[in-house]
Amino acid sequence: GENVEQHPSTLSVQEGDSAVIKCTYSDSASNYxxxxxxxxxxxxxxxxxxxxxxxxxxxxxxxxTLNKTAKHFSLxxxxxxxxxxxxxxxxxxxxxxxxxxxxxxxxTRLKVLA
Amino acid sequence: xxxxxxxxxxxxxxxxxxxxxxxxxISGHTALYWYxxxxxxxxxxxxxxxxxxxxxxxxxxxxxxxxxRTGGSVSTLTxxxxxxxxxxxxxxxxxxGGTDTQYFGxxxxxxxx
Numbered sequence: 001g002e003n004v005e006q007h008p009s010t011l012s013v014q015e016g017d018s019a020v021i022k023c024t025y026s027d028s029a030s031n032y033x034x035x036x037x038x039x040x041x042x043x044x045x046x047x048x049x050x051x052x053x054x055x056x057x058x059x060x061x062x063x064x065t066l067n068k069t070a071k072h073f074s075l076x077x078x079x080x081x082x083x084x085x086x087x088x089x090x091x092x093x094x095x096x097x098x099x100x101x102x103x104x105x106x107x108t109r110l111k112v113l114a
Numbered sequence: 115x116x117x118x119x120x121x122x123x124x125x126x127x128x129x130x131x132x133x134x135x136x137x138x139x140i141s142g143h144t145a146l147y148w149y150x151x152x153x154x155x156x157x158x159x160x161x162x163x164x165x166x167x168x169x170x171x172x173x174x175x176x177x178x179x180x181x182x183r184t185g186g187s188v189s190t191l192t193x194x195x196x197x198x199x200x201x202x203x204x205x206x207x208x209x210x211g212g213t214d215t216q217y218f219g220x221x222x223x224x225x226x227x
Contacts, residue, residue: 006156034215043205043218044157089156100209101147101170102216106156 002027004092006105013080014113021108023090024072032093033073034102035064039086047088048075080112116140118219120206126225127196135191135222139208146189147207147216148181157205163189196226 003026013019025033031052036044050057050064050073057064061080066073077084087109091102119138127133139146148160159173163183174180178196183189193200203223207216 036218043220046215046217049215091157100145100164101159101162101173102157103159104149104157 002030002092002103004090004103004105006090006108008108009106010109010111012111012113015080015082017080019075019077019080019084019110019112021075021088021090021110022072023074023092023105024070025092025103026071027092027103028071030071030092030103032100033064033066034091034093035075036089036091037086038089038107044089077110080110082112082114085110085112118206118208118217120204120219120222122222123220124223124225126227128227129198130195132192132194133196133224135193135204135224137189137191137206137208137219139187139189139206140217141187143208143210143217144186145209145211145214145216146183147209148189148191149205149207150175150202151205151221152202160191160204193224196224198226200224201226 005024007022034049035047037047038044048059048062048064050066061078063076087107089107090105121136144165146163149157151157161181162170178194181191203221205221206219209216
């Protein structure tokens, strides 16, 4: 079945450094890739997304890159701040039989050390 | 406008009891999803509703789980004869269409004793 692998599972960086989280998907038909941030005890919040007709998208300190050939996409956070500490989930939209469900990665716990 | 809401926020039940979890999607959103998040884990797809189409139930883990969506809006996820392994946070999400961004509710934390 469809699968999304996410690495690393935990990531600690010094404040001001960059963080990179990588995901690989299996369904070559996937065409939408959102990233969610989930703070402790809160709902997942969309932070950035990318569609398969685009290779890169940037929003202030956050960027996402997509390599369709290799079937992987990455989240880049620059100039990290303590409030960036959270669990980040990648997802790939898989649409078998018209169901646009998300297949989520297992999450990356990011700790930004002050 | 109002986001996705879920109730109750917390539910503690005894093994073997039935529970109902409710989701109110964003007004106008035609697609509704249920996911399950076990402690420290990712989000596991359970079921998907889109308009008047038959739901995709392919993610439901057993026949103890069922869901319905009345009037194309509110959805109820029912777990019969709950087991301890059902303990998790159950998240609902909605989107304007099947291909659009999903917005999540705050979840219901279910604890089965």
